[in-house]
Amino acid sequence: MRLSAFALVLTLIMPFNLWGQTSPVSRSLRIMGTELKPYTWTNENLEVVGLLPELLKRISEKLGRPAGYELFPWARAQVMVQDGDADGFVGTISPERSAFADPGSVPLVPVNVHGFYLTTNKKIPSPPTLESFKGLTGGAILGNTWAINNLQNKGFPLTSAKDMASLVQMLLLGRIDYIPENEIILRAYLKELGIRENVDSLLIDKTAMYLYIGKNSPFLQLRREIDQAIQEIHLSGEYEKMERKYR
Numbered sequence: 633m634r635l636s637a638f639a640l641v642l643t644l645i646m647p648f649n650l651w652g653q654t655s656p657v658s659r660s661l662r663i664m665g666t667e668l669k670p671y672t673w674t675n676e677n678l679e680v681v682g683l684l685p686e687l688l689k690r691i692s693e694k695l696g697r698p699a700g701y702e703l704f705p706w707a708r709a710q711v712m713v714q715d716g717d718a719d720g721f722v723g724t725i726s727p728e729r730s731a732f733a734d735p736g737s738v739p740l741v742p743v744n745v746h747g748f749y750l751t752t753n754k755k756i757p758s759p760p761t762l763e764s765f766k767g768l769t770g771g772a773i774l775g776n777t778w779a780i781n782n783l784q785n786k787g788f789p790l791t792s793a794k795d796m797a798s799l800v801q802m803l804l805l806g807r808i809d810y811i812p813e814n815e816i817i818l819r820a821y822l823k824e825l826g827i828r829e830n831v832d833s834l835l836i837d838k839t840a841m842y843l844y845i846g847k848n849s850p851f852l853q854l855r856r857e858i859d860q861a862i863q864e865i866h867l868s869g870e871y872e873k874m875e876r877k878y879r
Contacts, residue, residue, distance in 0.1 A: 662699075663702070664710070674703060684741075687740065695858065713733055716849065718849075720846060724839055732846060735844050736859045744814070744835060745812055745814060745836045753806070820879070
């Protein structure tokens with residue numbers, strides 16, 4: 633059953649135990665995210681849908697505990713977890729995030745990072761290499777720590793934009809030369825826009841996103857059980873079946 637935005641708000645009403653702290657048994661696990669198809673978005677019925685909410689639902693079923701996925705601006709979502717106002721978020725591992733949240737030991741979502749470029753861009757050789765991108769300008773969404781740590785901090789010029797629509801527009805107008813991005817995200821976006829020609833990509837890196845649980849969350853004591861549930865979903869082949877629906 634998909635949870636509506638209204639139902640997610642209802643999960644904020646939660647009982648307290650004798651010590652004045654919320655028990656993980658007494659309320660829903662609150663996972664924060666931002667709108668980023670095909671992982672998360674709000675449909676016409678104001679339901680939060682996508683691969684990540686579907687994964688969270690399966691994890692909650694295995695744990696025998698309710699859970700809800702809520703969408704906020706990305707910076708705010710992380711602050712809410714840091715302050716203990718929410719329980720977790722999904723993201724790649726970074727020292728900054730790991731300072732206030734625990735990513736666990738089992739990857740939630742494998743990620744192939746590709747550099748997407750226009751085949752009409754004469755500055756890009758055929759076939760391109762990662763090194764050939766070094767003198768060019770890449771574009772990434774604000775807060776893309778992978779791009780900052782693996783490209784910008786290693787001498788690759790990088791500019792940022794507030795959202796995917798702005799990035800793709802910059803690429804089409806020649807203001808940037810390539811977009812380093814999660815392959816499933818950008819391919820889904822290009823497909824939605826009907827852009828099929830003159831765009832190619834180069835595999836840059838293989839990484840993963842983890843289900844972070846905040847260090848101020850009472851659900852941190854269930855870290856081992858959460859990791860076990862994630863591992864079972866992958867070993868059973870359930871994850872591959874889920875992901876195929878969103879490609």
